[in-house]
Amino acid sequence: MPLSPAPVLAKPKALRRERPGDEDTNPMTLEEIKNLLFCQVLTHDADLSVEVDTVLASDGMSEILAFHRPGALMITGLTNIQSVRTADIADVRAIVYIRGKRVNEKAMDLARQKKIPVLTTKLGMFDVCGILREHGMKGAM
């Protein structure tokens, strides 16, 4: 029986980009991100109307610093004080902690002091990045 040619699948729009920055990003508010990722907001006085347009996602803090852009959203599974220190140094606009990890109290104290909004989601890194990418956010790396 002759083999039929493999069906040609349309490439999803989100995967067409060749390099970061090749297309326009779609800024989102923290409120929209909170709803998309089913987040809990840990800094209760945070202004959720703040917009972010790029994402830094890593558990390695030097990775965040190597590719930082001002005003980016930081996604990480590292929940100790150094994650907030790095966010402050990199001028990150807000942090989303993944995998539902418990955030260190010293980290929360520093986030409140530096006025960095902190959100937490039970989703993992892959899903968080996929959802944000699907909604038009781009990576800073």
Next chain:
Amino acid sequence: MSEELFKRTFKIQSRNFDRAGENSSEIKGILKGLNLDSEIIRRAVVVAFEAEMNVVMYARVGTLTFLITDEDIHIDVMDEGPGIPDIEQAMQEGFSTATDEMREMGFGFGMGLPNIRKHSDTLKIESQVGKGTALSASIRLNSNA
């Protein structure tokens, strides 16, 4: 000859991960108060922070001297510690001698020294094994790497 505008030396507490980076955070505040270009500030603060973290993680004791002139920002970090046997190797992205404790803090993935080089205009590192390391970096105020 450039004119010295501000100089301060900070002591870095080795192994104190809770306070690690506080000096760099203070430097960020000082630079913001001087209304410098935000990109220059970010580069200087990343250099200071990565250098500070290296001392916290590896050395017994260290200092960070922060100097602003009318031409550039200097960050000089000196420590007493194990030193770096092969500086060229240490400058390669991904090379690391970090312990599990350092990695748990989110550092030690072989990006620290490369980050310092990436964000500075000049960089000089001298090290003696068993004695310590001296790192001297500068960022020109009119540069935008």
